[in-house]
Amino acid sequence: xxxxxxxDSLEQFKRIIYRxxxxxxxxxxxxxxxxxxxxxxxYEAFSAMPEYNSWLAFCKVDCESQPDIASINGPYPxxxxxxxxxxxxxxxxxxxxxxxxxxxxxxxxxxxSQGSSSYSSSNSRGVRPTPPYGWS
Numbered sequence: 001x002x003x004x005x006x007x008d009s010l011e012q013f014k015r016i017i018y019r020x021x022x023x024x025x026x027x028x029x030x031x032x033x034x035x036x037x038x039x040x041x042x043y044e045a046f047s048a049m050p051e052y053n054s055w056l057a058f059c060k061v062d063c064e065s066q067p068d069i070a071s072i073n074g075p076y077p078x079x080x081x082x083x084x085x086x087x088x089x090x091x092x093x094x095x096x097x098x099x100x101x102x103x104x105x106x107x108x109x110x111x112x113s114q115g116s117s118s119y120s121s122s123n124s125r126g127v128r129p130t131p132p133y134g135w136s
Contacts, residue, residue: 004047007061010068013076018090022057023111028070028083030063036082039099043084046108055112056086086111 007013007026016024027043029036047058063070063081070078076085079097084104086093093111096103 004044004058004060007059007066007069010066013061013066013069016059017087020089022055023086023088023093024057024059025108026085026087027058027060028063028078028081028085029060030081032064033081035099039082039101039104042101042104046104052108052112056108 004027007016027040029040043058043060046052052058061070063078068074069076072079082099083095083097084107085095086107088111094107096107
């Protein structure tokens with residue numbers, strides 16, 4: 001499954017990050033940020049690439065409409081935008097702050113094996129399962 005899944009609530013966010021699902025990439029972005037606008041096409045392109053979307057799930061959090069998720073004082077602190085954070089089973093695997101395309105690509109590449117290993121025991125063909133409950 002390809003595409004970028006919008007996160008619409010803190011409850012949905014928590015359901016997704018704590019599930020035994022693929023490595024999840026979150027893109028934290030407000031609508032007014034030109035650096036976010038600059039890197040958004042790159043994020044969209046990565047989400048469409050089979051080498052990434054076969055093992056990683058891509059989500060987007062609007063910082064303005066979801067302050068409970070994306071704030072400096074929240075349970076998942078975001079100090080600057082754009083910010084990309086990877087989670088697997090509720091654990092942060094890494095983050096990139098800023099519009100650094102090579103750093104984002106490197107972060108994704110380093111974590112593909114984590115996502116693929118989460119399927120190896122239940123899916124010998126390497127086919128990605130349906131997204132978890134809570135994704136639109």
